[in-house]
Amino acid sequence: xxxxxxxxxxxxxxxxxxxxxxxxxxxxxxxxxxxxxxxxxxxxxxxxxxxxxxxxxxxxxxxxxxxxxxxxxxxxxxxxxxxxxxxxxxxxxxxxxxxxxxxxxxxxxxxxxxxxxxxxxxxxxxxxxxxxxxxxxxxxxxxxxxxxxxxxxxxxxxxxxxxxxxxxxxxxxxxxxxxxxxxxxxxxxxxxxxxxxxxxxxxxxxxxxxxxxxxxxxxxxxxxxxxxxxxxxxxxxxxxxxxxxxxxxxxxxxxxxxxxxxxxxxxxxxxxxxxxxxxxxxxxxxx
Amino acid sequence: xxxxxxxxxxxxxxxxxxxxxxxxxxxxxxxxxxxxxxxxxxxxxxxxxxxxxxxxxxxxxxxxxxxxxxxxxxxxxxxxxxxxxxxxxxxxxxxxxxxxxxxxxxxxxxxxxxxxxxxxxxxxxxxxxxxxxxxxxxxxxxxxxxxxxxxxxxxxxxxxxxxxxxxxxxxxxxxxxxxxxxxxxxxxxxxxxxxxxxxxxxxxxxxxxxxxxxxxxxxxxxxxxxxxxxxxxxxxxxxxxxxxxxxxxxxxxxxxxxxxxxxxxxxxxxxxxxxxxxxxxxxxxxxxxxxxxxxxxxxxxxxxxxxxxxxxxxxxxxxxxxxxxxxxxxxxxxxxxxxxxxxxxxxxxxxxxxxxxxxxxxxxxxxxxxxxxxxxxxxxxxxxxxxxxxxxxxxxxxxxxxxxxxxxxxxxxxxxxxxxxxxxxxxxxxxxxxxxxxxxxxxxxxxxxxxxxxxxxxxxxxxxxxxxxxxxxxxxxxxxxxxxxxxxxxxx
Numbered sequence: 001x002x003x004x005x006x007x008x009x010x011x012x013x014x015x016x017x018x019x020x021x022x023x024x025x026x027x028x029x030x031x032x033x034x035x036x037x038x039x040x041x042x043x044x045x046x047x048x049x050x051x052x053x054x055x056x057x058x059x060x061x062x063x064x065x066x067x068x069x070x071x072x073x074x075x076x077x078x079x080x081x082x083x084x085x086x087x088x089x090x091x092x093x094x095x096x097x098x099x100x101x102x103x104x105x106x107x108x109x110x111x112x113x114x115x116x117x118x119x120x121x122x123x124x125x126x127x128x129x130x131x132x133x134x135x136x137x138x139x140x141x142x143x144x145x146x147x148x149x150x151x152x153x154x155x156x157x158x159x160x161x162x163x164x165x166x167x168x169x170x171x172x173x174x175x176x177x178x179x180x181x182x183x184x185x186x187x188x189x190x191x192x193x194x195x196x197x198x199x200x201x202x203x204x205x206x207x208x209x210x211x212x213x214x215x216x217x218x219x220x221x222x223x224x225x226x227x228x229x230x231x232x233x234x235x236x237x238x239x240x241x242x243x244x245x246x247x248x249x250x251x252x253x254x255x256x257x258x259x260x261x262x263x264x265x266x267x268x269x270x271x272x273x274x275x276x277x278x279x280x281x282x283x284x285x286x287x
Numbered sequence: 288x289x290x291x292x293x294x295x296x297x298x299x300x301x302x303x304x305x306x307x308x309x310x311x312x313x314x315x316x317x318x319x320x321x322x323x324x325x326x327x328x329x330x331x332x333x334x335x336x337x338x339x340x341x342x343x344x345x346x347x348x349x350x351x352x353x354x355x356x357x358x359x360x361x362x363x364x365x366x367x368x369x370x371x372x373x374x375x376x377x378x379x380x381x382x383x384x385x386x387x388x389x390x391x392x393x394x395x396x397x398x399x400x401x402x403x404x405x406x407x408x409x410x411x412x413x414x415x416x417x418x419x420x421x422x423x424x425x426x427x428x429x430x431x432x433x434x435x436x437x438x439x440x441x442x443x444x445x446x447x448x449x450x451x452x453x454x455x456x457x458x459x460x461x462x463x464x465x466x467x468x469x470x471x472x473x474x475x476x477x478x479x480x481x482x483x484x485x486x487x488x489x490x491x492x493x494x495x496x497x498x499x500x501x502x503x504x505x506x507x508x509x510x511x512x513x514x515x516x517x518x519x520x521x522x523x524x525x526x527x528x529x530x531x532x533x534x535x536x537x538x539x540x541x542x543x544x545x546x547x548x549x550x551x552x553x554x555x556x557x558x559x560x561x562x563x564x565x566x567x568x569x570x571x572x573x574x575x576x577x578x579x580x581x582x583x584x585x586x587x588x589x590x591x592x593x594x595x596x597x598x599x600x601x602x603x604x605x606x607x608x609x610x611x612x613x614x615x616x617x618x619x620x621x622x623x624x625x626x627x628x629x630x631x632x633x634x635x636x637x638x639x640x641x642x643x644x645x646x647x648x649x650x651x652x653x654x655x656x657x658x659x660x661x662x663x664x665x666x667x668x669x670x671x672x673x674x675x676x677x678x679x680x681x682x683x684x685x686x687x688x689x690x691x692x693x694x695x696x697x698x699x700x701x702x703x704x705x706x707x708x709x710x711x712x713x714x715x716x717x718x719x720x721x722x723x724x725x726x727x728x729x730x731x732x733x734x735x736x737x738x739x740x741x742x743x744x745x746x747x748x749x750x751x752x753x754x755x756x757x758x759x760x761x762x763x764x765x766x767x768x769x770x771x772x773x774x775x776x777x778x779x
Binding site for chain 2: 008016068092093099104155163165168215245
């Protein structure tokens with residue numbers, strides 16, 4: 001009994017094949033590229049988490065919850081939730097569950113700033129040339145009335161998220177596992193660990209929903225494998241990943257996914273940089 | 288040395304297997320009635336294959352050794368040195384494929400890695416509450432309405448608890464979230480199982496579907512003609528302690544342990560319920576925890592004195608109160624309010640002193656006690672707990688659970704279950720427990736007035752000297768009674 005629950009604590013509920021298919025169908029039915037939009041929303045959420053001064057585990061939790069919500073809500077053909085509101089609700093929810101809750105007002109303010117023309121997000125804010133005359137704070141001022149309206153929406157969306165994911169808000173993250181594994185492999189160094197965490201955090205933004213398709217131990221092992229190759233740290237010979245209960249197939253898939261993410265992110269950045277207005281509109285609730 | 292041994296052994300194994308093959312082939316050729324020498328080419332091919340197989344065996348053994356070394360490697364400064372570096376691989380996945388493929392022609396089963404199977408869980412949207420048919424209401428707790436219901440599809444009887452959604456200003460109430468989160472995380476034989484969460488017509492209708500149990504311990508104790516036998520109490524306490532131990536080892540504080548939250552079925556099994564106050568904790572404990580937790584009668588002295596950093600000790604105190612209640616059928620400290628509660632505790636256990644609780648004076652509300660305690664503690668002898676049917680070790684356990692100083696309460700009485708079940712009286716097997724008519728089933732229950740768990744967001748009352756002065760201590764507050772007059776004068 002006891003050992004099973006211990007393992008359960010380190011695992012996540014995974015997405016089913018049917019859920020992935022219906023998400024794919026949903027993507028086809030929309031004009032806008034679903035992967036692109038999800039990626040932009042994830043980047044927005046991550047940036048908001050940083051501005052709200054939330055620990056990364058809280059931000060990571062909110063990103064995973066958001067992904068679960070996407071899969072379950074869109075896959076079932078429900079009404080498309082507002083991208084910004086869903087992002088706000090997920091970060092508000094995960095902060096509420098953590099030791100560092102935030103108020104709905106802070107959330108509203110941060111998102112208003114991030115989606116304004118003076119945003120610090122590279123592909124939402126105005127392009128650098130016009131930065132000579134930076135837009136003033138009035139561009140992201142939130143009036144009392146709009147705050148009230150937005151709060152209502154956030155709180156409603158919070159409940160929608162909760163019921164969509166069956167109240168399963170437990171998210172096991174691979175970050176601490178990765179640190180333990182690196183130490184167990186005897187290759188612990190600042191450079192390597194930094195790269196490992198970079199891959200893990202990048203994987204959170206990946207439209208491949210890696211955190212829904214693989215358990216944390218597999219994510220950790222793949223990040224270590226790739227980081228070790230990149231940094232030039234020699235790991236032990238032999239199939240060491242099997243010690244951490246990861247199959248070679250999964251490892252290969254994840255290593256490719258982590259490795260290809262850089263290219264994907266660069267392409268997305270370039271793409272949205274030419275369509276700032278459109279993205280801003282899309283995220284702020286046009287769709 | 289062990290490496291050598293392994294290699295020798297596998298070589299032997301490979302050889303013997305090879306020989307057996309050879310003799311088999313020999314036999315086959317004999318049966319076929321051909322000359323052995325006529326099949327020279329075939330034979331040499333076979334021997335090459337055989338040699339290959341031996342080599343594979345060796346390589347596999349080496350790999351096994353490596354893996355073992357990897358698993359056993361505790362100290363990171365002793366890296367496993369192995370020949371055949373593959374550090375400079377550009378395309379890891381491809382190279383790996385070939386690397387491993389050479390190892391597994393033929394019997395691939397031997398090299399199949401033994402990976403830990405993870406429990407397959409998935410997530411899905413909540414089902415609708417209409418899947419259940421409501422039968423009768425059980426009770427309205429401080430955190431929601433509980434009713435008995437039957438699942439239409441399967442016919443199984445469950446308890447349906449409606450979450451209260453009072454604090455709509457902050458969205459979904461955090462207490463409800465924590466209740467679901469902690470209940471989901473605690474699968475234990477003596478913790479009530481949360482089957483699923485279902486939704487009603489609006490987003491404010493959230494129901495928890497849990498196992499239905501016939502009794503709660505409080506009603507049972509009230510209705511019983513005689514208290515439980517010592518052997519029965521032992522069984523019950525062992526179950527309750529195992530449940531709280533499970534929670535604490537998973538960083539969960541229950542924060543509302545009391546007899547009415549302990550459910551019992553007709554098979555002598557206790558299940559801990561109502562996680563409405565539960566939350567995750569950490570080491571060191573998170574700062575600024577609310578002090579308004581635990582139903583007053585089961586609230587520990589440090590909470591009453593206003594601490595906002597606490598841990599599992601507050602649950603242990605409640606366990607002590609439950610233990611005492613099981614012995615006498617009456618709650619141990621039935622205070623009317625916070626001050627009365629404290630005075631009743633001190634009346635039974637003696638006031639805190641510098642010796643038994645060095646830092647109680649630094650707690651927020653301790654100033655109110657200061658003048659009262661400085662003299663009375665010295666003059667009065669320490670009162671003793673007195674339960675006639677309790678053994679000496681039982682007394683010792685109870686008084687350690689009810690230590691005023693939180694750090695002297697037993698933190699995780701891990702060894703206790705095994706030790707105590709060997710002592711007499713032995714715990715009664717739960718199969719031999721008496722059964723009782725179920726109150727929660729159909730009848731309306733007779734209710735005695737008991738305080739409810741504190742509400743979240745209630746105003747925290749800072750106890751002042753005046754509170755003590757105002758309170759008229761009767762027989763219950765014997766220790767402090769003498770100081771009352773002086774106090775009143777002092778406050779003017």
